[in-house]
Amino acid sequence: MTDKIKFEHLSLSQRVLDAIYKKGFEEPSRIQALTIPVMLRNDINIIAQAQTGTGKTAAFGLPLIEMINPSERSVHALIITPTRELAIQVSEEISSFKGNSGIQVIPIYGGQSIDQQLRRLKKGVHIVVGTPGRVIDHIKRISLIIFCCSMKYFQKFPLIFLNSTKDLKILLF
16 A cells, blocks of 8 residues: 555645655655544544554654644643653654754653653643653643643543543544
8 A cells, every 4th residue: 555655645744754754764654654644634533553663653743743833832732651761752753753843842751850841831832742640740730731732642541531622633543
């Protein structure tokens, strides 16, 4: 399926395409080719499964970068990861695709200074990547306001449903 599909066919901006090519990627993986166009339409929930190393982070991260308006300094996407290592990895990978867009990505997890996280959140971030415990902590402190999220990634985290809008989009990877 993907041997004829190119990143150019996925309706990605030149800025994002440049970041993709700078990283050395030439063609989308199967998971990317199947999910990126659907996510860019932003009209359905997605459940996707693929092996480790197949580009799942780019599969949801690239459309997030495309869909965020950097001038709106609020959380547009919340990504929940089970470990701090994965939160850092996902945050760094998404950051590598944002180019000079002005989109702010922050990892939040326990074991890191909460004061530093509070300062960054207060300045305004677009994508939050965090572990469940620290995300709940920030929600309770009202330092992470998720009712304005236009996109959310959900991984066994029911509290998000209790604090979100009817427009919730669920993306499971």
